Ligand SMILES: Cc1ncc(COP(=O)(O)OP(=O)(O)O)c(N)n1
Ligand SMILES: Cc1nc(C(=O)O)sc1CCOP(=O)(O)O
């Protein structure tokens with residue numbers, strides 16, 4: 001699980017209104033992302049059949065590169081298209097229901113902003129926790145106040161060796177510090193959807209992750 005979390009790219013069409021999401025994902029996959037989350041959500045997001053069709057196109061790209069395809073929030077969609085997993089937050093579908101409904105092999109990710117939420121997610125059977133926001137972000141309008149590296153370190157201390165991916169305001173400048181503070185992986189949206197050169201951006205993020213000697 002930890003290897004898959006290393007470079008975890010998240011995207012929906014609302015994150016790249018002037019670009020083709022399939023094209024961005026293909027570049028990101030070729031550059032070496034290790035996991036992908038389909039997060040089609042917000043004002044300009046696709047819904048219904050258009051959302052499902054986009055999900056299936058992006059899923060096919062991930063399959064071709066043997067990269068896990070995770071669906072954000074929408075457990076029905078994840079099950080319907082045979083995704084590799086789902087990611088749910090504190091106010092999304094309850095973990096007990098998610099566990100009951102999803103196939104055994106599903107990867108289940110849960111968001112946590114503090115050690116209590118993290119420990120509960122682990123007790124409930126999460127496979128990884130998404131910890132954040134680490135820094136300020138403009139990508140998620142309802143993001144909470146950043147927990148910083150201090151918040152991340154505290155959660156790491158409390159959850160032992162459990163897989164953590166950090167999220168929120170992560171970029172080439174802070175990736176190394178985030179890794180040092182205890183994240184097994186980093187997840188990111190705008191650093192790739194807004195990148196002029198996706199390969200270069202992924203290379204730089206990867207370098208930050210590899211510098212680490214914990
Ligand atoms: C890897 C990862 N971590 C956290 C989140 C945030 O989930 P949530 O709090 O449910 O917010 P939304 O993304 O649904 O707006 C995530 N998506 N992925
Ligand atoms: C989807 C999401 N979840 C967050 C959380 O804190 O739970 S922050 C966030 C947005 C991450 O986008 P960017 O990499 O552009 O900052």
Ligand SMILES: [Mg+2]
Nearest residue numbers: 073088089092
């Ligand atoms: Mg959610």
